[in-house]
Amino acid sequence: MSTVEQPETAAPEATVLGRLLVIQQAIDAMPDESHIASFVSRALSTLPGVDEAWVDLEGSPVAPSARMAALKQRCEREISPVPVLNFMRHLGSGVQCFPIDAPARRLGWLLLTVHDEDALRPYVAFLGNIAGTMARILLGRHYQARLAQANEELREARDGLEQRVAERTRELEYRATHDQLTGLANRALLVDRLQAAIGNAQREGRLIAVVYLDLDSFTFLNTGLGNALGDDFLRETARRLRRLVRDGDTVARIGSDEFVILLTGLDSVERSSVRLSAMLAAVREPVPLAGKETVVTCSIGAAVYPLDGEEGELLLRRANSAMLRAKNSGKDSIQLYASTRDAAVAERMELETELRRAIPAGELVAHYQPKLDLATGELSGAEALVRWNHPRLGLLAPSRFIPIAEDSALIAALGERVLLQACLQARIWQEAGLGNKTVAVNLAARQLRDDSIIATVGQALHSTGLMPSMLELEITESSIVHDIGHATYLLHQLKDLGVAISIDDFGTGYSSLSTLRNFPVDKLKIDRSFIHEIDTVPSAAAVVLAVISFARTLGMRVIAEGVETADQAAFLHRHGCDEIQGYLVSHPLPPEQLMLRLREATPMPWAAP
Numbered sequence: 001m002s003t004v005e006q007p008e009t010a011a012p013e014a015t016v017l018g019r020l021l022v023i024q025q026a027i028d029a030m031p032d033e034s035h036i037a038s039f040v041s042r043a044l045s046t047l048p049g050v051d052e053a054w055v056d057l058e059g060s061p062v063a064p065s066a067r068m069a070a071l072k073q074r075c076e077r078e079i080s081p082v083p084v085l086n087f088m089r090h091l092g093s094g095v096q097c098f099p100i101d102a103p104a105r106r107l108g109w110l111l112l113t114v115h116d117e118d119a120l121r122p123y124v125a126f127l128g129n130i131a132g133t134m135a136r137i138l139l140g141r142h143y144q145a146r147l148a149q150a151n152e153e154l155r156e157a158r159d160g161l162e163q164r165v166a167e168r169t170r171e172l173e174y175r176a177t178h179d180q181l182t183g184l185a186n187r188a189l190l191v192d193r194l195q196a197a198i199g200n201a202q203r204e205g206r207l208i209a210v211v212y213l214d215l216d217s218f219t220f221l222n223t224g225l226g227n228a229l230g231d232d233f234l235r236e237t238a239r240r241l242r243r244l245v246r247d248g249d250t251v252a253r254i255g256s257d258e259f260v261i262l263l264t265g266l267d268s269v270e271r272s273s274v275r276l277s278a279m280l281a282a283v284r285e286p287v288p289l290a291g292k293e294t295v296v297t298c299s300i301g302a303a304v305y306p307l308d309g310e311e312g313e314l315l316l317r318r319a320n321s322a323m324l325r326a327k328n329s330g331k332d333s334i335q336l337y338a339s340t341r342d343a344a345v346a347e348r349m350e351l352e353t354e355l356r357r358a359i360p361a362g363e364l365v366a367h368y369q370p371k372l373d374l375a376t377g378e379l380s381g382a383e384a385l386v387r388w389n390h391p392r393l394g395l396l397a398p399s400r401f402i403p404i405a406e407d408s409a410l411i412a413a414l415g416e417r418v419l420l421q422a423c424l425q426a427r428i429w430q431e432a433g434l435g436n437k438t439v440a441v442n443l444a445a446r447q448l449r450d451d452s453i454i455a456t457v458g459q460a461l462h463s464t465g466l467m468p469s470m471l472e473l474e475i476t477e478s479s480i481v482h483d484i485g486h487a488t489y490l491l492h493q494l495k496d497l498g499v500a501i502s503i504d505d506f507g508t509g510y511s512s513l514s515t516l517r518n519f520p521v522d523k524l525k526i527d528r529s530f531i532h533e534i535d536t537v538p539s540a541a542a543v544v545l546a547v548i549s550f551a552r553t554l555g556m557r558v559i560a561e562g563v564e565t566a567d568q569a570a571f572l573h574r575h576g577c578d579e580i581q582g583y584l585v586s587h588p589l590p591p592e593q594l595m596l597r598l599r600e601a602t603p604m605p606w607a608a609p
Contacts (some may be wrong), residue, residue: 012122016048020126024133033057036134040110044127049119050112057100057108057138071095071111096124098131102139110134179253181231182238190252190260194312197264201305207266208305212319213241213279216297216331218257229289233296240282244275260316269304269336270348274407276300276334277352281409284332297332299323308337352404355388359413363389366421367588368439370597371559371581374573379598381438383474383581384422385588386414411444416456423464423471425591430470434598440472440502445479449486454493461497468498474525476504488519495520502559506547517554524551528562528582535567548576 023043030036037055044053054068064072075097094117098110110131114120177189185193194210201208215237222230234257241251241259250262261279266272280300286293301322303315318337326335334349358364368382388396405411419441426439447453461468473494480487491501502523503516526547533540544560551558560572563582572580586597 012126013048016123017126019043020047020123020130024126024130027130027133028137033060033138034062036137037062037108040130040134044110044112044130047120047123049114049116049121051094051115052113054111055100055108055134056111057134058106060108067113068111071097071113072109075099075109075111096120096127098127100131100135100138102135105139107135107138182235182253184238184242184259185250185252187252187254190250190254190262191312193250194262194315197262198305198310198312200264204265206264207269207272207307208315209261209263209266209269209272209276210303210305210315210319211261211263211276211279212301212303212316212323213259213261213283214299214323214327215257215283216299216327218296221294221296225290225294233287233289233294236287237283240285241279244278244282260319266304269307272302272304273334273349273352276302277349277407278409280332280334280353281356299327299331300334301326301337302334303337348404351401352410354390355401355404355410355414358388358390359410359417363391364414364417365389365590366418366425367590368422368425368594369581369588370586370594371440371579372585373579374569374577379437379585380579381426381440381470381472382594383440384418384425384442386418387588406444406446409446411446412450415442415444415447416460419456419460420464423460423466426470427464427466428591429595429598430466432595434595436467436470437598438470438472438500440474442474442476442504443479445476448475448479448490451490453490454497457494457499458497461499469500472500472502472523474502474504477506480519491519491521521554521556523557523559523578526558526560526577531560531562531568531572531582532564534571535565541571544572544577545575552576 023040026043027036027040030039037057037060040055041053044050047053052068054064056064056068056072063069074095079097079099094114096112096114098112099106100108100110110127112120112127177186177192178184179186194208197208200206218230218233221233234253237259238251238253241261245251245261245263246265248264252260252262254260263272263275280298283298284295286295288294301319301324303309303318303322305315308318309315322335322337326333329335333353336349365387366384367387368384370379370382372378373380386398386402388401390396402411405414422439422441426437429435429437443453447456457471457473460466461471475491480491495501500522501520502525503519503521504525505527506524524547526544530540530543534544535541548558557578558576559579559581560568560577561581563569563572563580563584565584569580569584589597
């Protein structure tokens with residue numbers, strides 16, 4: 001029996017084997033699958049007998065050529081899908097196919113097109129080893145990636161758990177120290193902060209005010225409107241109180257309708273009174289509930305460290321005691337624990353409370369001080385000066401209540417009421433046949449910081465029917481120098497209404513002449529401090545002459561206030577002053593007496609003996 005002789009396989013060349021060994025070792029140094037595929041494909045394409053080599057790995061973004069794609073399909077059809085390690089199959093003339101298999105998983109293919117199978121044959125086994133090496137490295141990296149992913153997932157889970165534990169801890173701590181309805185501090189946190197504030201005050205020599213605030217008739221509101229709307233009211237009250245305190249202060253809710261405010265770093269008891277008044281006013285502001293404006297007042301009591309005690313609990317009790325005294329005295333008021341000791345502060349707070357009621361009640365009235373035209377000898381008009389017709393204290397001068405109104409923001413409402421009265425009075429003068437007598441009204445600095453003053457003046461003119469030229473607005477020099485730009489804008493807007501603008505107390509502020517010349521000013525009013533010394537102090541006379549000269553240059557009229565003697569009037573007339581105002585002409589008069597005064601002939605005051 002004859003036998004078929006198999007062709008002898010040529011011995012592999014050492015240089016090629018060395019190159020294959022280097023390729024096999026270099027695979028592990030490749031950073032990722034795409035670099036492995038690219039490197040092996042290029043390196044094996046240089047083997048003896050090979051036309052082209054191509055590595056297709058699982059998930060590779062590089063698409064094979066049409067020829068290699070066809071060879072891969074043949075491999076997938078003719079080779080078992082079950083991975084077999086170190087498997088190699090000859091698919092026909094010119095083709096070699098090596099699956100890159102891991103246990104139970106196929107990771108890709110190593111495909112070669114061959115033009116000389118005899119030349120390649122000595123290295124086929126090494127190619128199988130390279131395919132196996134790629135499988136081992138890829139599988140190891142796959143396990144490493146999965147391990148890294150698992151570690152990352154574990155780390156994220158651990159971090160998430162720690163974060164949830166921290167959040168839950170913070171939540172529990174917050175609940176233990178804060179009121180759940182309003183988010184304010186609760187009693188426990190208040191006591192802690194009060195003790196800390198006392199320690200700081202001892203070191204710094206400052207005062208602390210413990211303010212106890214109780215809502216008046218809140219139970220009635222809660223019962224009438226329901227708990228849900230009652231809660232809304234409490235939340236709004238909390239927001240308002242929070243807006244009124246500074247950093248370092250504390251607002252706490254310690255009962256259904258009871259709040260405690262801790263004011264720190266105070267220099268004096270008087271300084272706190274303005275802030276207590278602001279709290280009283282803030283709570284009183286209407287709150288929209290169930291389609292209606294709901295108004296609830298409050299009673300406030302305050303105790304001061306160290307004057308009223310040096311222990312936190314004692315200060316709380318005494319502040320509560322003061323609050324109960326405020327509630328028993330008629331509600332909607334403020335009481336200090338040591339009211340007899342701080343009589344001036346208590347009186348100021350009482351006056352503010354009464355002033356808040358007096359403005360809408362019509363207790364604020366205007367008196368009028370006439371102004372004399374030095375050229376004609378006639379009364380040209382009058383300045384409206386507010387008085388408080390207090391039901392218990394009688395007629396109060398502005399010095400008793402204007403500072404309170406300015407500190408508590410009541411000055412805007414007060415000024416609006418005086419403006420309306422003055423415009424109405426000037427219209428009465430016109431209708432009485434007294435001629436075009438002007439009325440001057442003072443605008444406070446706070447009014448000049450609010451653009452609404454334009455609408456306020458316009459409405460007063462419209463509602464009274466007064467010609468704008470009969471209204472003169474007096475502003476102090478100091479009220480416009482803090483914000484020149486905004487003041488300039490407002491003054492031009494007011495001037496556009498047709499009213500006259502006068503600078504009051506000229507010479508006592510800080511404005512420069514170059515700044516004032518840009519304002520739409522009609523008159524300069526020389527302060528009474530210069531007029532008082534005009535005939536005794538040369539420098540005062542020099543200031544008056546300078547103001548008159550400056551006004552003449554800019555086409556302004558000059559009025560001197562505080563004129564009390566004939567000599568002062570004669571000096572002013574001699575040097576070109578236009579108008580004078582003061583006790584020499586007349587004291588401020590109520591409207592009825594002013595009407596009589598305007599009808600009388602006025603002798604030239606400088607002609608008096």
